[in-house]
Amino acid sequence: MRATGLEVADIFRQVGPAFRQGHAAALSRGEGRVMRAIETCRTAALGGHVEQCDACGHQRIAFNSCRNRHCPKCQSLARAQWLEDRQAKLLPVEYFHVVFTVPQEIAAIAYQNKAVVYDILFHAAAETLRTIAADPRHLGASIGFISILHTWGQNLMHHPHLHCVVPGGGLAPDGQRWVACRPGFFLPVRVLSRLFRRLFLERLHQASEEGALRFFTSLAPLQEPAVLATYLAPIARTEWVVYSKPPFGGAHQVLEYLGRYTHRVAISNNRLVEFTGRTVAFAWKDYRHESRRKVMRLEAGEFVHRFLLHVLPTGFQRIRHYGLLANRNRDARLEHCRELMAAPVVELPAAPIGYQDRYQRLTGVSLRDCPHCGHGQMILIESFLPGTSARGPPRVNA
Secondary structure (H helix, E strand, O other): OOOOOHHHHHHHHHHHHHHHOOOOOOOOOHHHHHHHHHHHOOHHHOOOEEEEEEOOOEEEEEEEEOOOOOOOOOHHHHHHHHHHHHOOOOOOOOEEEEEEEHHHHHHHHHHOHHHHHHHHHHHHHHHHHHHHHOOOOOOEEEEEEEEEEEEEOOOOOEEEEEEEEEEEEOOOOOOOOEEOOOOOOOOOOHHHHHHHHHHHHHHHHHHHOOOOOOOOHHHHHOHHHHHHHHHHHHHHHHOOOOEEOOOOOOHHHHHHHHHHHHOOOOHHHHHHEEEOOOOEEEEEEEEEOOOEEEEEEEEEHHHHHHOOOOOOOOOOOEEEEEEEEOOOHHHHHHHHHHHOOOOOOOOOOOOOOOOHHHHHHHHHHOOOOOOOOOOOOOEEEEEEEEOOOOOOOOOOOO
């Protein structure tokens, strides 16, 4: 049962100062920025504006959002806009969900080398999918897909894995025929797993030889490539987890799924159960025990620590498009695929101008209607800068 109104920001505001002081040496600049963004999101510290109903005179103050991609409160509109952009790029075929996961030994290396290892994860998974799909023994076609990085499990521990959403088919080598996969089956996961393991480890060893990896504390000996090779030898012989879920039922299910995964953060506010000032309780699914719903309680500082495990390097792209869905010339390629399948072109309505119109179209919630009388319109009458507050009676902007 969620604690009404409890947010990650409430926990950060209360615990943040002591946490920063106690972890000053280990806290990265990026993690500090994320903490400050979440703490100040939709507060006077970021400024805002005052609106007034043109019918009943009701006023409301709206503070600006931080728009940080790790903030639980700032993803809804970005997610909706991203999904709307994807609607016109769906093909009338089955879509498959393929997940690539690395062993815990790799996750430990990834935590100390996020940008390098996460990038290897993207490249190895992409090369695996494209290579096996192009093989005439399997699909024999050039495919496209979207890859989405997640770094957490339900318990907030570090668990890097890649979600790939793949149309069930691709272009023949001559580009003049659409090759559909078998109904309900995309590519053999064991073949995917073994190629992914080989490609990933090859790239990781190469990064080590080039001095691109850095190791600290208990992993410091891995700085020597020979020691790293010994460390990785056992997992080079084990099966890595790659699995393919059953295909989606249609375009609507694809979008619904993407909406749950694309702009997700480590934990959403609706999973929070209780914050006592000293401990945080949150809901989670225990996948090792039939996905049972449980409540986990952590010391507040440990909760903040686990949240920060998933802060991405500045500028790191966690959603990537490949093959037929790669950004360059994507529209032309998709139009060609639809022509080969004799499928209609999807057209979207022209986007309205203005934040309020866009918000209403994407979320179905009107920011214009007066929440007090219900029939008036909320009009902007004053804006105020970060660190200040609205003064009453509000002035009408010149």
